[in-house]
Amino acid sequence: MLFRCNILALVGGRSNAICPVNKVMIWDDHQSQCIGEISLRSEVKSVELQRHHIVVILMQKIYVYKFADLKLLHQIETTANPKGLCVVLQSSGQMVPGRVEHYASKRTRFIMAHDSRIAAFALSQDGTLLATASSKGTLVRVFNTLDGSLLQEVRRGADRAEIYSLAFSSTAQWLAVSSDKGTVHVFSLKADFGTLNNDRLHNTSESHVSSSSMISSLSFMKGILPRYFSSEWSVAQFRLHEGLQYVVAFGHRKNTVLILGMDGSFYRRQFDPMTGGEMTQLEYYNFLKPEETL
Template identity: 85%
Template sequence: MSSDDGFQSDPDAADHDDGSGDDPAPPLLPSPRARAQAQAQALLSPPPGQVLSLLHLSFNQDFGCFAVGTDNGFRIYNCDPFREIFRRDFDSGGGIAVVEMLFRCNILALVGSGSNAMYPVNKVMIWDDHQSRCIGELSFRSEVKSVKLRRDRIVVILLQKIYVYNFADLKLLHQIETIANPRGLCVVSQSSGQMVLVCPGLQKGQVRVEHYASKRTKFIMAHDSRITAFALSQDGRLLATASSKGTLVRVFNTIDGSLLQEVRRGAGRAEIYSLAFSSTAQCLAVSSDEGTVRVFSLKADFGTLNNDRLHNTSESHVSSSSMISSLSFMKGVLLWSFSSEWSVAQFRLHEGLQYVVAFGDWKNTVLILGMDGSFYRCQFDPMTGGEMTLLEYYNFLKPEGTL
């Protein structure tokens, strides 16, 4: 379908899939942060009369902003300093299930929600906020689960298929078949000219890595149960994965598929919602439905890789092609069961609520977005670990005029 500015969806892209309590208090912190923590706890309850429904939360590519999809529009927020940049509310009804930013520019990708939707669930709308309108669209035969943007590419994720388009002319460049992917899992590197795309493979627990610069495809048997979360380092060289068991998070080298490290979230099952590398890939943040955000210190220097073999003491068997170690000093060490001596840090939140995590611009800080409209900025000590310190808290869904 043509747009006013000449963008067109590729007719070959039509997909044939059917697509078918109590609020626990955050941790008490030593002075001088105790007061800030108490204030945050007092604000955790939704404001009286608040009826706005939150449908989507996501950071932009450099974690400097985040996008919010609601049942009547979308909003964009800046992280540092925290402030609302703009919002678009559609009076005629405009539920937005996906809002994907392109760094800080005026172009967004939007997908409508299932009910009260201004746009169909099977279309990606290219929105130009300078013009406050859609300038193009991509149409499919089934529901769009998620969208990922680079400056040169648009990646659209459906239930069992992924399409990669050239951003300049919306030309279809690549199609990928996946196992059923209801969460729309997919991550894309942001380095110019070095695009790496990671998505589920065709088997449960399998990860597919596409290296577009070298035209290579790598398959990694990451887990023996379904994948629930991915994260890529900024350069696309490191991949973190989590499965439905939620006990372990694995870190792989995307180039050769080798398993570099494991970190243990806990002994019991949990649903891991979000993973994020720090900008230097020295830390990894993990959020889950247990109500705790954890930061793990990645001890290895992943810039130097060798072929030392690790002993397999993990939750499940990993294929021999994925069992290559990283550094010689890590030989024989696979299970990193973190505690305070490993500089693990935690921040406790609502159990069962979905949170998205990222590392902030401030040194040793973590940003946390909650589906209850919460924004947290926390700081951790990479040497001593322990409970993170709350620096800032906001409820970005509060009605205007309330504190």
């Protein structure tokens, strides 16, 4: 969906679909009709919509089309990308398909984020921060997209997990993570990313409290004990059904997290940045089972 408007990108499914898996339909829900089609030679893994562009992700290639007339603008070769991972910054032409590509300056920067395959990533709203998680799902790393430097590393847990989604808050002060373990985590990001180029840290009391609360009590022995004991942990958590896929985002209301499950469930939760811990439920609704609404 393009923002909150009536334009959607639809891709054919594998069974009983009205169009094949190699076709993208641009659908106007207000007119209830298809207003454009893009046909490709191989299966479409995912689609990203921007105000002026349509980005189509295949297994080893990304195509960028002009929204107005579907003219092909760019072709980008990638490594194998079975999940169709790609993030498009809405305010510019910057795109991250497993690497950071600055179209404005025609520079490509590769970030060696993890030893294992990347499973999920997300951009901050201004495009200066990139959060990544690997197929191991234990660590999440935050990078500066301008120079590729590692800014922060946080730990989701000790055991392997499949990361489903990552999301920055609008101010890039918080990072939310969901996985197949059924727990949504919220991490405090310690750097003042609004003044990233000046390398300053947050000096607000709220950020200081929440950052210190998620660092292991054995962090003073960093370099002696394994890295696990000096890890930065989540400030707040919310436990859901294990194994079910959930997508997370931050709400407009301060310190609120929105969670959408593939079973039709919707949660709106609030966390306390000072004390952390279990989030408070503000709203629940199931779009597929309205009778379960609280």
